Amino acid sequence: MAVGKSAIGQQLAQQLGAPFVDTDAVIVAGHGSIADIFAGRGERAFREIEARAVASAVDAAEGTATVISLGGGAVLDSGTQQLIGRCTVVYLECDADTVAARIARNSGRPLLAGDAMGRWTEMFATRKPVYERLADITLDVRHGSISELGSRLEAALHNYVAAKQEVEK
DSSP states (O other), X not given: OOSOHHHHHXXXXXXXXXXXXXXXXXXXXXXXXXXXXXXXXXXXXXXXHHHHHHHHHHHHHTTSOOEEEOOTTGGGSHHHHHHHTTSOOEEEEOOHHHHHHHHHHOOOOGGGOSSHHHHHXXXXXXXXXXXXXXXXXXXXXXXXXXXXXXXXXXXXXXXXXXXXXXXXX
């Protein structure tokens, strides 16, 4: 949450000339704001909607170079974990100091109501091992512009694909 998934994902897709799908944007387009979904239907309903959005995006992207940005909690769903196992998964690694200003600017994050940084720290501690386990590539996003991070990620992807092809020989 608040590490730049959408911005970096859009940048990468632009660099690659590939389609970009932000599952949070898909959810908002189909169901209204995430904050409203949480307020009206609860987190469980949101997670079910999110899992369907991710499954649809992954299925539609099969065999393409589509860049898909998932919400930070999407990977907690075991079905989603299995689905993205078919994809190259990138973990955008960040820390509390880096996201603090972003979180302060965006009060529309329902899971961060109240003590935003306390909640973020708690969620991150739970999610980090999952991110690390699922990731094929880890990109440190603490420093650099969106353009620079997109370029670093593109290089990391090319290296990952080349290494994977070498292993398959």
